[in-house]
Amino acid sequence: MRRETGNQGDGTGMTHVNDSHRTMTELVGAARAAFGDGLSGQEQAGLVRFEQAVARRTLRSTSRAWVFGFGLCAAGATAAAVLMVNRPDSTLTFDVVNGSVSDGGYVRAKASGGTELRFSDGSSLALEPGTSTRVTDIDAHGSRVLLESGRAHVNVTHRPAAKWVVDAGPYSVHVVGTEFDVRWSGSEEVLDVQMQRGTVIVRGPLARGGLTVEGGQHLVANVKDGEIFLDATPGALPAAREESPEPTFAVAPEVAAATPPAAAGPAPHAARSRAVAVRGMPSVAPAPVAADMNWSTLIKQGDFHGVLADAEQRGLARTLETASAADLNLLADAARYVRRGDVARRTLLAERERFPGSASAREAAFFLGGLAEDDPGVTSAKAAVEWYERYMKDLPHGNYAAQALGRQMILVHKLQGAGAARPIATQYLERFPKGPYADAARKLLQD
Amino acid sequence: MRDVEDGARVILLPGAALADADDATLARALIARDPRAPRVLWQRFAPMVFRMLRRTLGSDHDLDDLAQEVFLCVFEKVRALREPKALKAFVISVTSLTMRHELRRRWVRRWVRLSGKTDAAELEVVTPDTDAREALARFYKILDRVNATDRAAFVLRFMEGLELTEVAAALKLSLATTKRRLARVWARVMLLVERDPVLAHYGPKLVQEKPPEDRS
Numbered sequence: 001m002r003r004e005t006g007n008q009g010d011g012t013g014m015t016h017v018n019d020s021h022r023t024m025t026e027l028v029g030a031a032r033a034a035f036g037d038g039l040s041g042q043e044q045a046g047l048v049r050f051e052q053a054v055a056r057r058t059l060r061s062t063s064r065a066w067v068f069g070f071g072l073c074a075a076g077a078t079a080a081a082v083l084m085v086n087r088p089d090s091t092l093t094f095d096v097v098n099g100s101v102s103d104g105g106y107v108r109a110k111a112s113g114g115t116e117l118r119f120s121d122g123s124s125l126a127l128e129p130g131t132s133t134r135v136t137d138i139d140a141h142g143s144r145v146l147l148e149s150g151r152a153h154v155n156v157t158h159r160p161a162a163k164w165v166v167d168a169g170p171y172s173v174h175v176v177g178t179e180f181d182v183r184w185s186g187s188e189e190v191l192d193v194q195m196q197r198g199t200v201i202v203r204g205p206l207a208r209g210g211l212t213v214e215g216g217q218h219l220v221a222n223v224k225d226g227e228i229f230l231d232a233t234p235g236a237l238p239a240a241r242e243e244s245p246e247p248t249f250a251v252a253p254e255v256a257a258a259t260p261p262a263a264a265g266p267a268p269h270a271a272r273s274r275a276v277a278v279r280g281m282p283s284v285a286p287a288p289v290a291a292d293m294n295w296s297t298l299i300k301q302g303d304f305h306g307v308l309a310d311a312e313q314r315g316l317a318r319t320l321e322t323a324s325a326a327d328l329n330l331l332a333d334a335a336r337y338v339r340r341g342d343v344a345r346r347t348l349l350a351e352r353e354r355f356p357g358s359a360s361a362r363e364a365a366f367f368l369g370g371l372a373e374d375d376p377g378v379t380s381a382k383a384a385v386e387w388y389e390r391y392m393k394d395l396p397h398g399n400y401a402a403q404a405l406g407r408q409m410i411l412v413h414k415l416q417g418a419g420a421a422r423p424i425a426t427q428y429l430e431r432f433p434k435g436p437y438a439d440a441a442r443k444l445l446q447d
Numbered sequence: 448m449r450d451v452e453d454g455a456r457v458i459l460l461p462g463a464a465l466a467d468a469d470d471a472t473l474a475r476a477l478i479a480r481d482p483r484a485p486r487v488l489w490q491r492f493a494p495m496v497f498r499m500l501r502r503t504l505g506s507d508h509d510l511d512d513l514a515q516e517v518f519l520c521v522f523e524k525v526r527a528l529r530e531p532k533a534l535k536a537f538v539i540s541v542t543s544l545t546m547r548h549e550l551r552r553r554w555v556r557r558w559v560r561l562s563g564k565t566d567a568a569e570l571e572v573v574t575p576d577t578d579a580r581e582a583l584a585r586f587y588k589i590l591d592r593v594n595a596t597d598r599a600a601f602v603l604r605f606m607e608g609l610e611l612t613e614v615a616a617a618l619k620l621s622l623a624t625t626k627r628r629l630a631r632v633w634a635r636v637m638l639l640v641e642r643d644p645v646l647a648h649y650g651p652k653l654v655q656e657k658p659p660e661d662r663s
Contacts, residue, residue, distance in 0.1 A: 020637055027586045027640065028605050030579045035501035037494040046511050047489045050518050054485045 048135075055091075055138055091140050094119045099127065108132045109150065119143060122157040123164070136167070142175075151183035151192075158198070171204030171221060178215070189223035192436060220403075220436045229403055229436070295330040307334035308343060316343065320350040329360045336367060345371050365391035366400040369407060378415065385411045402428075406437025409444070418447055466490070474531035477522065489518060492538045499539070503546045503602045504553075505587055517545050536616060539609070543599050543617040550595035557591075585646055589639040596620075597632035604629055 099107050099115035109115035109127035117125040117135070123142075127133060131150025135143055142156070142164035156164050156175045164175040168184035171191045178198020184191055193202060197215040204221065206228050213219045213230065220229040298306045311319045311331055323331065328351045335344035348364040348371070355361045369387030372380050388408040392401060405428050413421035425441035432438060465476055465483050473491065476484035496517050500510045520541045528537050590598055596618060603614045615625040640646045 020641065023640060023646065024633075024637055027582060027646070030583055031502060031586065032606050034579070034583060035498055037498050039494060039497055043493070043497055043511060043514070046493070046514055047486065049511075049515055050489050051485055053515065053519055054522055 052093075052135070052138055092120050092138050092143060094135060094138065094143070107134060117145070121159060121162075124155050126153040126155075128152070139163075147182060147184050149184060149186050151181060153179075153181050155179045156198075169204075170223060171202055171207075174201040174203065174210070180213075188434070191219070191221040191223075193219040195219075218436065225399075227399070229400075295327055295334070298334075304334035304338045307331060308338060308340060311343075316346070320346060321354075325351060325355045325358055325360055328354075332364070332367065336371075341371050341374055359395075362391070362394040363398065363400065365394060366398070366404050369404065373407065373411070381411050381415055385415065402432040402435040402437070405431065406435060406440070409437060409441060413444060418444055469532070470534040471532040474525060474528055474534040474537075477525045477534075478528070478531075485518075485522060488521065492535070493518075495535075496538065496542050499542050499602065499607060500546060502606045503599065504549060509549075513545055513549055517542050520545070536613065539603075539613070540617045540619070543603065546602070547595040547599050547618075550598060554591075554595070582646055585643050586640070589636055589643065592639065593632055593635065597628050597635075600625060600628050601632045601636065605633075 095118050096107050097114070097116045097118060098112075099109055099117075107115075107117060107127070109129055109131040111129045113129045115127040115129075115131070117127070117133070121142075125133065125145060128151040131152060132148040133150075133152065134146045134148065136146050137144035141159075142162050144165045144167065145152075147166055147168040152166070154164075154166060154175065156162065156178055158178075162175075166173040166175065166182055168182055168191050169186060169189065171184075173180075173182060173193060175198070178200055179196040180198070180200060181194040181196075182192070191202070191204070193200065193213055195213055195215050195217050199212060199214050201210040201212055202219060202221070203210045205223050206221065206226060211219065211228065211230065217230060222228070295307045295310065298304075298310070307330060311323075319331070320328070328347050332344050332347040332351065335341070335347060345368065348368050351358075351364050352361045352368075365387050369384045369391065372384035372387055374380075385408055388404040388411075391398065391404045392408070395401065398404075405424065409421050409424040409428055412424055421444055425444040428435065428437060428441045429445075465473065465481070465487050468476070468487075470491075473484060473487055477488060493514065496514050497510060500513055500517075504510065504513075517538070521538055524541070525534075525537070528534065590601070593601065600614055600618055600620075603609045603617055604611070609617070611622060611625055611629075614620075614629070615622045618625065620628070
């Protein structure tokens with residue numbers, strides 16, 4: 001289609017090239033050479049604008065709502081009025097503050113920090129230095145942001161029908177209106193979601209049905225190990241971030257030396273479990289109960305309620321006395337996940353009593369610590385610390401060591417102040433410099 | 448949910464199949480509102496669109512906005528494309544219309560003196576050769592005196608090297624009209640070049656001559 005030779009010698013019958021044509025040829029050739037095919041960075045970044053505009057137009061074309069209103073005349077009911085109301089959605093827009101847009105359309109945070117995506121509805125994503133993201137979709141209700149790598153502080157303005165999604169590796173975090181930190185490491189295959197407020201639903205490997213994470217909770221999903229930790233005490237990490245020099249609550253020495261966790265026993269009420277570890281469960285979607293299914297099958301199908309119902313149908317006390325260690329483990333997992341702390345605690349204690357020395361019994365200490373944290377009061381907090389200490393003593397290199405030591409650090413900070421927590425923070429950073437509580441530990445040491 | 452080996456996931460990036468597909472396949476994907484298609488459209492035609500805009504209007508920061516207009520128009524109007532394999536010609540046509548609209552807008556702005564900027568002034572950034580830069584600046588000032596359609600025809604034919612039929616299709620003119628316009632604009636530009644004191648020294652002695660198309 002394009003002829004590089006230009007027009008002057010294109011075989012149209014011209015028998016000679018005169019001076020005038022040569023001048024024109026040179027001028028046209030100079031213009032052609034001056035303006036080639038290369039695109040500047042700004043021009044290449046136009047792709048992002050184009051895709052955003054396409055997204056807006058695509059949405060508008062489908063969001064046109066026609067509302068028909070018919071009015072009857074009171075006198076003779078002889079006329080009808082048809083009202084067509086065009087209700088266009090106001091598609092969100094966003095600005096990138098102190099960041100750059102790469103050729104591929106990614107927003108890359110500057111090393112100096114301060115990079116932020118600000119959306120027109122007031123929502124924002126503050127990116128840590130080096131973080132790369134991409135706004136992959138945007139419409140009137142929200143946006144979809146791909147977190148390629150790094151950490152982002154997400155603050156979504158709550159609006160009716162708001163729809164926000166943060167994609168991080170194989171996970172997607174569905175947001176309605178909330179504030180949280182999200183980090184994705186492609187090399188480690190670890191998703192880290194620290195909630196400040198609100199609720200998100202995390203979907204991905206081991207949680208294809210969706211895991212609900214609420215304000216104050218901390219979720220760490222390790223794809224390589226096939227584990228998801230949902231481990232939180234509301235306000236623990238945010239309090240550390242707020243640079244509060246005082247612990248959240250103080251404890252009297254005599255109370256701090258009270259009941260050891262081993263004597264805690266089952267709680268009289270149905271406490272919420274705040275420490276959940278989902279191990280190797282392909283789905284958490286509910287499934288119908290089938291009488292011939294064993295607990296392992298139910299667990300794999302995500303039917304945790306089915307496990308509890310079956311255990312209670314058989315008789316919980318009898319089950320705790322007769323079930324195998326593996327079944328007790330499954331029952332405890334199911335109970336924790338559906339937040340039946342009373343059942344979970346009884347099961348874990350039974351596991352430790354009936355199968356002392358087994359790996360699952362020793363791991364039970366970690367989960368009992370989480371359950372103790374769930375109960376209000378200083379006594380429970382101290383009991384939780386002792387459970388975590390017991391776990392670290394029994395399984396110093398166990399699967400949950402990073403979690404247990406981190407929780408221990410947070411609780412000691414609350415109970416006894418920063419001075420008592422700093423040695424644990426130092427130990428934590430030595431052992432788990434990239435662990436989920438590493439930031440909190442550094443913060444403690446900096447204060 | 449699409450998992451990838453390195454733990455990263457990319458959304459809405461064009462798959463290899465569409466990125467490597469021919470224009471007809473891309474056109475059909477655009478018509479079907481395939482979410483990958485806009486990106487492929489941009490990647491395939493942005494160099495050509497920007498080049499045409501620059502050659503017509505000079506190097507101008509407003510070109511980004513014009514390119515957006517072009518691609519959005521293509522995206523909106525692609526459903527009207529009767530022959531999918533003619534996607535490139537369609538893009539050229541839309542670009543030509545956008546160019547002509549912009550030329551008319553600039554002409555109006557100059558006429559009412561809303562803008563003291565000349566297109567030629569923007570040329571200073573694109574060529575380090577002082578003589579060529581000066582010559583190009585004067586050459587584009589001459590092109591500023593040509594009406595929008597003739598100027599678009601001039602660029603498409605003589606700078607972009609399109610066939611006469613392609614120029615006619617892009618400008619929605621008949622072949623005969625296109626030939627007449629090209630002959631007229633060639634003659635006029637050459638006359639103005641000949642009268643320019645700098646351009647007169649830039650090349651050999653200028654002699655009035657009819658353009659090649661006028662002889663056909």
